[in-house]
Amino acid sequence: MPLARGIFMQNRRDFFKAALLGACAFGQRGVLADDIAESARKSKGGAAKFNMRGFAAPKIGDLRIGVVGCGTRGWAGISRFHLFDGARTAAFCDIAPEKVERVKKYLKEKNLPDAAAYCGGDEEYKKLCDRGDIDLVYIATPWKWHVPMAEYAMASGKHVALEVPAARTLGEAWRLVEASERFQKHCFMLENCVYDFFEAATINMALDGALGEIIHAEGAYIHRIVQALPKKETWRWEENCRDGNLYPTHGLGPVSLAMSITRGDAFDYMTSMSSADFTWHKNAERARREVPSIPLFDKYRGNINSSLIRTKNGKTIVLQHDVSSPRPYDRRHILSGTQGFVQKYPDETVFIGGKKLPKEEAAKLLKKYTPETIAKIGEFARKVGGHGGMDTIMIYRLIHCLRNGLPLDMDVYDAAAWSAVTPLSVWSAANRSGPADFPDFTGGGWKTCKPSKLS
Secondary structure, eight states, X not given: XXXXXXXXXXXXXXXXXXXXXXXXXXXXXXXXXXXXXXXXXXXXXXXXXXXXXXXXXXXXXXXXXXXXXXXXHHHHHHHHHTTSTTEEEEEEEEXXXXXXXXXXXXXXXXXXXXXXXXXSSTTHHHHHHTOTTOSEEEEOSOGGGHXXXXXXXXXXXXXXXXXXXXXXXXXXXXXXXXXXXXXXXXXXXXXXXXXXXXXXXXXXXHHTTTTOSEEXXXXXXXXXXXXXXXXXXXXXXXXXXXXXXXXXXXXXXXXXXXXXXXXXXOEEEEEEEEOOOSSHHHHHHHHHHHOTTSOOOXXXXXXXXXXXXXXXXXXXXXXXXXXXXXXXXXOOOEEEESSEEEEOSSSOXXXXXXXXXXXXXXXXXXXXXXXXXXXHHHHHHHHHOSGGGHHHHHXXXXXXXXXXXXXXXXXXXXXXXXXXXXXXXXXXXXXTXXXXXXXXXXXXXXXXXXXXXXX
């Protein structure tokens, strides 16, 4: 029986304490039960209070952006906003003085307009959100801060763009949905892989029917980064004591759009399984010898997590997550349809009618389905860089839509649904790969919503 249909009700105080502190879920088979049960109740609560699907806010000619978190991902935004007309960094915030000073220096060297700077305690971001001269709050902080910061920003009348994953629990995902609907503000998860050149073109191919009916997809995040985890950022070690797919959206986002998830189809249920941990604890011990402040837990996540999702329309998705094994980088990106097949790794491949297209023919077909945005700025984006240019494309597209009053390519329902994989995978992996139901964040809206190609 899926979890949401026959659930053991855990003590609420214990659950929220665990969620807030990021406590490990190993051995606590009911630790997420209350979260999922409450989510199931909300799924049955009827239509959305305000449908954010296809929502277009008024045009913002001069887009003033406030950045919360000036580390690697925040810097990716700050160093790109000014490349596009009508956008600028108006304020920024970080708890680390050296990061704030770095931004100040950068803005001065580039002869860019002054921006308000905030630094200090954990609540400084609220001062940025309270400003009257901010239109978009760009959140690039440790994961536990994503939802409270996004909630506060939307309640303050600001649109939000937040890094992946958007939420760590189902309760957090619902909070994003409810805030976006209540305040009628965009909540855009910064899933850059949607704007990869190959993935974006194949999304459009799938939506146009070039592959026939999509039956199956695969996505992954396989990237050996455990050796390079920042020694000072202890929060990353804390997150990795949860055993499941902790970072699903790079592989899941593109295939979800191609399969019209929340736009005519929806995730139904999933199962998940993890290997044992063969290296995480050893790596944590090594890191702690170098930096004593790094926490050391009794158990860490398994090295490899594999999950299987079935959709309401009977389609399947395989996801894998592994950031600790000596394997080649891989996001899979496989779309298998009744008339065709594409995959990105290890080589970009296109099959149509059971035959592999020669490189020139495949390139011609991919060019046909390349979104207008990528056709326009793709080469510029490659030169600017950022994961091969997709960071730059994503930021341009976000700015373009907000300045022109257009719906965003991804909305709060995508952010919630894609992020929900993590808590559901944690529960399933801890319960002998038992099936767990996905909540319906759209309030039934997925049944009537139509997909649209990337433009």
